[in-house]
Every structure is written in C-alpha cells, then in structure tokens.
Amino acid sequence: MxxxxxxxxxxxxxxxxxxxxxxxxxxxxxxxxxGDMFTSRVPASLRKEAGQANADAENYIANYNIMMGHLLNDKGQKLFPEDMVLLTHWNLRDEIKSNYANPTNGLEKQEMICRVLEHIVQGTIPQAVINNPAYEWAPASNRTWENGKEVTLEAENNRRYEHILAHFKAMKKVDAYEPQQPSGIIRNFEGGMEILPREIEDLFINLVSSPQVKQASKLIQKKLKRKLRPYDIWYDGFKSRSTISEDELSTKTRSNYPTPEAFEADMPRMLEALGFSKEDATFLASKIRVEGARGSGHAWGASGRWQNSLLRTRIGKEGMDYKGYNIAVHEFGHNVEQTIDLYHIDHYTLNGVPNTGFTEALAFVFQKRDLQLLGYDQQVDDNTTLDIFWGLYEIMGVSLVDMYMWQWLYAHPDATANELKDATVAIAKDVWNKYYYPVLGEKDSSILACYSHMVNAAMYLPNYPLGHIIEFQLEEHFAKCESKKAFADEIMRIYKLGRLTPNQWMQEAVGANVSTTPILNAVDAILKKK
Ligand SMILES: [Zn+2]
Incomplete structure (x- = not known):
C-alpha cells in the first residue's frame, strides 16, 4: 500500500x-x-533510542523539585512553608504569579524564586539541594548549610544540557532516514506545524518588539506602583472581573449540570444559543458523548465517522462548578471542531485542522462565550485580552530561545554539554536584552531558558502562542458578522476547510496569512481607552 x-x-x-x-x-x-503519508522508514531501534532519550529527560524533570522550606534569604530567614515542594518550572512560575496578591513579603519571594530559576538555567544550583531537604540554601549568595554548619556543595553544572544533547544525538541519527525532511527542525516546523521557522520568528518578533508591549508595561507599572522586574513577564493582574460572583455562577452550573448526561442533553440548546441552526446544532451534538473525568477534562476526537468524539469533564458530587463548566465549554469547542471537519469534510485525507493551534482557537472562541451560554449578557472583556497579550509576550520569548537553541545545535553538531549550556545562556540573554530588558530592566537575565519543555519536549513551545494568534484573527473576522447566525455559519464554513496548510487555511478563512496584527489591533484599541 x-x-x-x-x-x-x-x-x-x-x-x-x-x-x-x-x-x-x-x-x-x-x-x-x-503524498504526506509515507515519507520515511526510520528503523525501530532508532525510534527506540529517541524515545529513551526523551523518557530519561522526562524523568529528570519529574524529579526536579525545589524544597522551598529550605531556602534562606540573606538574613538567614525562611520565607516559605516548611513542607512546600515546587516542581521546576511550572510550580515555581505559578508561585511567582500567586505572590502578586501577597502584600507582606510577596516581592521578596518573587525575587528569590527568580534567582532559583537563574541558577537552574545556568547550572549553578547546588546539585544536592535538588529534590533533597538535607540542606539549607540561600539562592542570592548561593551558599549552603547542613544542620546549621556551612558546607560547600558541587554545582549541578551540565546535567540539564546533557539530556538535551542526548535527545539531539538521537534525532541526528533519524535524519538519515528522512530524505524529505532531513533535520529535526524541518520535521518539527515544516512537517509538524507546517509553518517555516523564519515565519514563526517574524510573527513572534512582531509582537514582542511592538509598541503595545511598552504601553501595556506602563499600565502594569502603574498598578504595581514600582519599576518592573524580570519576573513580571508572569504578571497576573489583568484578570477579568465579572460582575457576577463565582459562587453565584457555581450555584447555577451545579443545578444545571448535576451529571455528564445533563451537560450532553443541553448541548443542542447551547449551539443554538451561539447561532447554529436547529439542524446543525442537533447533528453536531449527536456526535459528541460527555463522560466524567478524573483530571480537569479534555476532548478526544473520533478517527472515523463510525465513532463519536468524547468530551471528558470533571463533575463533583454536588454537580459541575463554574471552573469545571468553563473548561467544559472550552473542550466543547474542540469537539465541535472535531465533528465539523470529520463529518462535513469532502475528502477523508483532509479531515482535521492544520495544526493544534487551529483547534485551540475554536476552543477559546467557545470558552469566551461561556456566560452567554448560561443566559447572561456577556461582554468581551478587556482584561482577558490584555492577560492573553501579556502571556503571549512571555511565551514567545521562551519559544524563540527554544528555537534558537535547536538551530545552534544543528549548526554545532559536535558540541559538548558545556558548550551547549554556554550557548543557551547566551541565546537567552540575547533575546532578553533585545526584547525584554528595554521593558523590564535588568540586563542579561537568563530566565527565558527556564521552561522544562526545552529539556523534555523538543521544539514544542512555539505551538503555544499559535492558538491565541489564530483566535484573534478569527475574532476580528467574526466581528464583521452581522448576526449570530452569520457567526455560526462562518464557523461551519471555515472549519470545513480541513487540513490545508496554516497559511492556505487562513487565506481561505479570513483572506490573510497567519498574522499577529489582529491581536495587536485588539490591544491597541484597549490601550487607547485607558
Ligand atoms: Zn484546548
């Protein structure tokens, strides 16, 4: 075959x-x-080797915990609860976010976590303090103590980069068996995402170097009443403030949705409320089954028309709370995308979307209208847009560092782990100094290289910003729809395009290539009001 x-x-x-x-x-x-289906014959042993390198990296990250109760400031004081353990980098980043609401010592905690992240990136963290409560560590001075007595511990040094290098070496061996896409970079961008690396670079740089970033940073500075610091890339204060309390919303969602079946039964009504015709709403909903989930929830697409797609959602004993409902509406958007481009597609090989960003975009479009579906008069919220924008500013910098690191590796295939470490730190500082230092200060910060994905998910990071970029392109287009029906008709038309390339899909959807201009326009309109 x-x-x-x-x-x-x-x-x-x-x-x-x-x-x-x-x-x-x-x-x-x-x-x-x-023609895309059979393009390589990679020996199983090489696939296994690459899989093993990745599994080792996963394991390394999964055990990379910081014992927060054993961190000391310069006065020898502990700032965090004794038993607090945070996984790099997700938990550390989230702890920085949560301390914006802490007026007592939030700032000092944020500074300390930022130093910890720098030590992790640069390999200067003492190896023995990782996942180990036996020592006290002062990140600012990088001194360590055991039972109150100062001790010298060896730095972690290259371990993080050895994992990346092992993955790279396995990837290089695969290259010889991929004649059409002879490098991991080509496979990831041209093969997987179907956007050229230089196009991604242009998209991201267009946003991170925009005047809107500078203006938004002034807004943050005003709210915080201080000069910005590097960790303010994780500023968390643009949260939408609904006039309806979360308790009131949860009361409503609990009574509406005591079971998965109740949510499933309400799906046709929700689709009609968005503007879908009765016929489309009934058909789409009939192809989606709702089940309880142990995690936060997800949408599982069908692989053929003999299956339904699954919406898995978390429902507590008292019914679905508002947070769960908000996520369920996001997943519902995924299921609708999965159903339209499977059941209404004209050729099976075109089923689906160009890449994951395109399904995320519709999930966001649905999620944003969750209150409307509960019967409230929902306005598009400026703070949500600013929050997304500031999040893009952060993740695009992180993604550029990840991309540039892999490009450096392919240009220096014989590099040692030590050389890779130095190059990565230099790349992180360079990106920082170009696009972040002018806004957040502190020259030569390396925190943009702190994401764990750089170690255990090669080149995945650039996928994250795409969902919101596409969402805002679609929203700018939907804003021109004169009725709810026209809005739903456009969703049906656009998601029937299926798996074209991202640029071709977007051309046929809204008449332009994939672009960051719509989100910049949206932010501009908000900043002018402020
Ligand atoms: Zn999603």
Missing part, C-alpha cells in the same frame, strides 16, 4: 504546498495529503 501510494502521490514540500496550493482543487489538496 505504501509503495503504491508513493508511486502515485508525490510528496510536496511546505513551500510547494503553499505556492501550488493556491490554485489546487480540493481533490488536488486531498492527493497532496496522500
């Missing part, structure tokens, strides 16, 4: 798809997707 497919359906590069695809018929697009 594979050889017959290869002989009959040529594999086109991303640039060929974007160029030739402008005039392809739907059938020609479907043929091009056939």
């Amino acid at each position: 594979a050889f017959i497919t290869i002989l009959n359906f040529p594999n086109f590069t991303l640039e060929e798809k974007n160029e030739l695809g402008k005039t392809w018929s739907r059938e020609e697009w479907a043929y091009a997707r056939m």
Whole structure:
C-alpha cells in the first residue's frame, strides 16, 4: 500500500504546498495529503533510542523539585512553608504569579524564586539541594548549610544540557532516514506545524518588539506602583472581573449540570444559543458523548465517522462548578471542531485542522462565550485580552530561545554539554536584552531558558502562542458578522476547510496569512481607552 501510494502521490514540500496550493482543487489538496503519508522508514531501534532519550529527560524533570522550606534569604530567614515542594518550572512560575496578591513579603519571594530559576538555567544550583531537604540554601549568595554548619556543595553544572544533547544525538541519527525532511527542525516546523521557522520568528518578533508591549508595561507599572522586574513577564493582574460572583455562577452550573448526561442533553440548546441552526446544532451534538473525568477534562476526537468524539469533564458530587463548566465549554469547542471537519469534510485525507493551534482557537472562541451560554449578557472583556497579550509576550520569548537553541545545535553538531549550556545562556540573554530588558530592566537575565519543555519536549513551545494568534484573527473576522447566525455559519464554513496548510487555511478563512496584527489591533484599541 505504501509503495503504491508513493508511486502515485508525490510528496510536496511546505513551500510547494503553499505556492501550488493556491490554485489546487480540493481533490488536488486531498492527493497532496496522500503524498504526506509515507515519507520515511526510520528503523525501530532508532525510534527506540529517541524515545529513551526523551523518557530519561522526562524523568529528570519529574524529579526536579525545589524544597522551598529550605531556602534562606540573606538574613538567614525562611520565607516559605516548611513542607512546600515546587516542581521546576511550572510550580515555581505559578508561585511567582500567586505572590502578586501577597502584600507582606510577596516581592521578596518573587525575587528569590527568580534567582532559583537563574541558577537552574545556568547550572549553578547546588546539585544536592535538588529534590533533597538535607540542606539549607540561600539562592542570592548561593551558599549552603547542613544542620546549621556551612558546607560547600558541587554545582549541578551540565546535567540539564546533557539530556538535551542526548535527545539531539538521537534525532541526528533519524535524519538519515528522512530524505524529505532531513533535520529535526524541518520535521518539527515544516512537517509538524507546517509553518517555516523564519515565519514563526517574524510573527513572534512582531509582537514582542511592538509598541503595545511598552504601553501595556506602563499600565502594569502603574498598578504595581514600582519599576518592573524580570519576573513580571508572569504578571497576573489583568484578570477579568465579572460582575457576577463565582459562587453565584457555581450555584447555577451545579443545578444545571448535576451529571455528564445533563451537560450532553443541553448541548443542542447551547449551539443554538451561539447561532447554529436547529439542524446543525442537533447533528453536531449527536456526535459528541460527555463522560466524567478524573483530571480537569479534555476532548478526544473520533478517527472515523463510525465513532463519536468524547468530551471528558470533571463533575463533583454536588454537580459541575463554574471552573469545571468553563473548561467544559472550552473542550466543547474542540469537539465541535472535531465533528465539523470529520463529518462535513469532502475528502477523508483532509479531515482535521492544520495544526493544534487551529483547534485551540475554536476552543477559546467557545470558552469566551461561556456566560452567554448560561443566559447572561456577556461582554468581551478587556482584561482577558490584555492577560492573553501579556502571556503571549512571555511565551514567545521562551519559544524563540527554544528555537534558537535547536538551530545552534544543528549548526554545532559536535558540541559538548558545556558548550551547549554556554550557548543557551547566551541565546537567552540575547533575546532578553533585545526584547525584554528595554521593558523590564535588568540586563542579561537568563530566565527565558527556564521552561522544562526545552529539556523534555523538543521544539514544542512555539505551538503555544499559535492558538491565541489564530483566535484573534478569527475574532476580528467574526466581528464583521452581522448576526449570530452569520457567526455560526462562518464557523461551519471555515472549519470545513480541513487540513490545508496554516497559511492556505487562513487565506481561505479570513483572506490573510497567519498574522499577529489582529491581536495587536485588539490591544491597541484597549490601550487607547485607558
Ligand atoms: Zn484546548
């Protein structure tokens, strides 16, 4: 089957798809997707090696805990609860976020966590303090104590970078068996995301260097009543303030949705409330099953028309609380996307979306309208937009560092872990000094390299900003719809496009390539009001 497919359906590069695809018929697009199916024959042993390198990195990160109760400030005082243990980098970052609401010593805690992150990136953290409560550690001076007596401990040094290097070496071996996409970078961007690295770079730099960032930072400075610091990339104060209390909302969602079945039964009404015709609403809802979940929830797409997609959501004993409802509406958006582009697609090989950002975008579009679906008069909230924008500013910098690190590795395939460490720190500082130092101060900060994904999920980070970029492109387009019906009709039309390339999909959806201009426009309009 594979050889017959290869002989009959040529594999086109991303640039060929974007160029030739402008005039392809739907059938020609479907043929091009056939040509993507069998492009490599990587020996199982090499796949296993790459899998093992990744599993080792996962394990390294999963055990990278900081014992917060054993951190000391310069006066030898502890700031955090004795038994507090935080995983790098997620928990550390979230602890910085949560301390904006702490007027007592929030600032000091944030400064301390920021120093911890710098030590992790630079390999200067004492190895023995990781996941180990036996020592006291003062991150500012980098001194350590055991039972009150000062001790010298060895630094972690290159361990973080050895894991990245092992993954890179395994990836390099695979390259020889991928004639169409002979590097991990090409496979990730041109193959997986279907956007060229230089296009991603342009998109991100357009936002992180925008005047809107500077203006938003002034707003934050005014709210915090102090000069900004590097960790303010995680500023958490643009939260939407609904006029309805969360308790009131939870009372309503609990009574509406005591069980998964109750949510499932209400889906046709919700879709009609958004503007879908009775026929479309009934059909889409009939292809989605709702089940209870132990985690926060997710949407599982069907692989063929013989299956339903699954919406898994968390429902407590007293019913679905508001937080759970908000997430369920997000997942519902995913399920609707999964159903439209499977059941209404004209050619099976075109089913789906160009990449994960495109399904996230519809999930965000739904999630933002959650109060409307509960019967409230929901306004688009300025703070939510500013919050998303500031989040993009942060994650795009982190993503650029990740991208540049892998590019450096391919340019220096014989590098040692030590050279990789130095290069990564230099890249992080360079990105910081160009786009963050002018806004947040402190030259040469390396915190942009602190994300664990850089170690255990090669080149995944650039996916995160895409969902919101696409969401704002769609919202700018939907704003021109004159009725709810027109809005729902556009969702149906656009998500029937299926798995074109991102730029071709966006051209047919809204008449432009993937672009950060709409989110910048939206932020601009808000900043002008302030
Ligand atoms: Zn999602």
